[in-house]
Amino acid sequence: MPTFALSSPLELLDELKRKVRALQRLQFQVLEIIGALDQQGAAEALGYKDLVEVFKHTLRWDPRVSRRRIKQAQVVCPSVTPTGSPIGPALPGVAAAMAEGELSEDHVEVLAEAMAGLPAVAEEHVVGYALEHEPRSAKAFCKELAYRLDQDGPEPKEPKPSQVKNSLRRQWRDGRYLLSADLDTETGAKLDALIDPLAKPEPNDARLAPERDGDALCEVVDLALRGAGTRIHGGERVQLTVTVDYDKLRAGLGTALLDNGEHLPMNQVRKIACDSGIIPTxxxxxxxxxxxxxxxxxxxxxxxxxxxxxxxxxxxxxxxxxxxxxxxxxxxxxxxxxxxxxxxxxxxxxxxxxxxxxxxxxxxxxxxxxxxxxxxxxxxxxxxxxxxxxxx
Incomplete structure (x- = not known):
């Protein structure tokens, strides 16, 4: 039976608070080490691009976790100027509170984001609030404080004309390829010109318009791959690479592997093989x-x-x-x-x-x-x- 099972609820809560404070003091020490590694240029010295990659291999941290902690270290740790002069932490009040185990990493993240838009004198107030409330409430307090300090908001500026950009989102999900595009007028018209003739309904065609458009887009892709001017990629013209065991292909069993790691059912592979250049390897x-x-x-x-x-x-x-x-x-x-x-x-x-x-x-x-x-x-x-x- 665990030792804590014999304790009262109040005793357990007191012990939990002591453990959490000790954990938060340890988290601050971790940030101090990260800050020192950052200041010393440790990543370059070890042949790495940045600390994110170093931590991925040494600590098995996800990049998101590493970036978060590096950013926190930059606001609670001292630094030096290019000439070697020491500089105190960007947020000394936050750093002192975390060093005592009174603030969590989540508090530090919220307060660092808030202080980027508040004057330095506000740090004492936001830290004081955070010492008594959870990070979500502290975030709301900081937002209200920023509003009270600047109720008129920033000086209005002339809106800048937005530059038209083309964007395309691509995602694999459950063996399907999802596309979402936002294109300029000229490109949209060109795509319509390619798809419209191929998407016309045939006699007794039961397909709805979205399905006809999808099939037409597939034909456009096939036409582009067969084009004489296809760009070179990876030493060869752009192509679809399907790796499949020859015996499985003959038997029509199992799946094949695309070069992006997705698996393709064998019935589709056999269809592709009807009109493809097959390179045995x-x-x-x-x-x-x-x-x-x-x-x-x-x-x-x-x-x-x-x-x-x-x-x-x-x-x-x-x-x-x-x-x-x-x-x-x-x-x-x-x-x-x-x-x-x-x-x-x-x-x-x-x-x-x-x-x-x-x-x-x-x-x-x-x-x-x-x-x-x-x-x-x-x-x-x-x-x-x-x-x-x-x-x-």
Whole structure:
């Protein structure tokens, strides 16, 4: 039986308050360390782009959590000028209260956002309120305080003419591809001109207008892919890559894999195969060009197909980037004599490609697959890691 089970409700609440205050003091100490790392430029020293990436590997924090805590550290921790002169915290009252365990991270986030639009003298008042109320109430208090200090609001300005921008939202959801677009008049008219002739109802056509428009858009996409002027991407003309086991294709069973990680039912794959250029890829066979040796640093189209079939995206542990966002990296650098062969190449997204070049992350091949060894500060034993998200 837990020790606390014998305590009264009031005793439990007192103990809970003590634990929470201790936790909040510890959270402040965490922010102090984050602030010091930020001031020292630790990310660059370790070969990383920023602290968000460092914390992802060392602390397993989500980027959202890291950004939040870095921002909090910047308002409660002291800093230095470029000349080395010390500067106190941007919000000294908030920092002192959190150091005592009286304010939570949520309080700090609310007060930092509020103080960005309030004079410095208001900090004492907002901290005093936050010491007695939860963050949501403190946010409402800050909003009311800002209104009372400036009831007239900011000086009205002449409205600036808004610049017309085109936007397109794309999202995969449950095996479906959702589109939402906001286009300028000219582009909208061009799209209408493409879709309208293809969306006309046929005799005895039971489709409603949205379905006809959707089918017409699919035809427009097919026409664009077949166009002679299709842009080059990843060493080849833009195309749809479907990876499928040949025996499953013949039997019509199971699913195939698109290069974005989505699975496609076999009946759709067989339909695509009726009007497609099929490139058989057998790892290790002589039917596909795997090796261009030292003749060139660039990866040809055939070799990239093999890389995509093997790695199925960025091979860095935990990365979800698909092949179209990846570059071919020489494990043994080309400048050091590395060959352009399948056993010396790995797919990496731009972010992790930079990381491998500028940090102590190391890549090697094991049993024909890329394996990554983290720096000692991530794992003192530098145990090998792979990326199980892309099943090879």
């Amino acid at each position: 057998l790892l290790g066979s002589r039917s596909q060009v795997h090796d261009v040796g030292r003749r060139t640093r660039s990866v040809n189209a055939g070799l990239r197909r093999v890389l995509v079939a093997r790695d199925k995206g960025c091979a860095f542990p935990g990365c979800t980037r698909p092949p179209k966002h990846c570059q071919a990296h020489h494990i043994r650098f080309w400048s050091d004599g590395g060959a352009t062969t399948i056993d010396n190449l790995v797919l990496l997204c731009r972010r992790h490609h930079d990381l491998v070049h500028h940090s102590d992350w190391q890549v090697r091949m094991a049993a024909g697959l890329p394996v990554f060894h983290p720096p000692a500060f991530v794992d003192p034993r530098r145990r090998p890691r792979t990326n199980p998200i892309h099943v090879a």
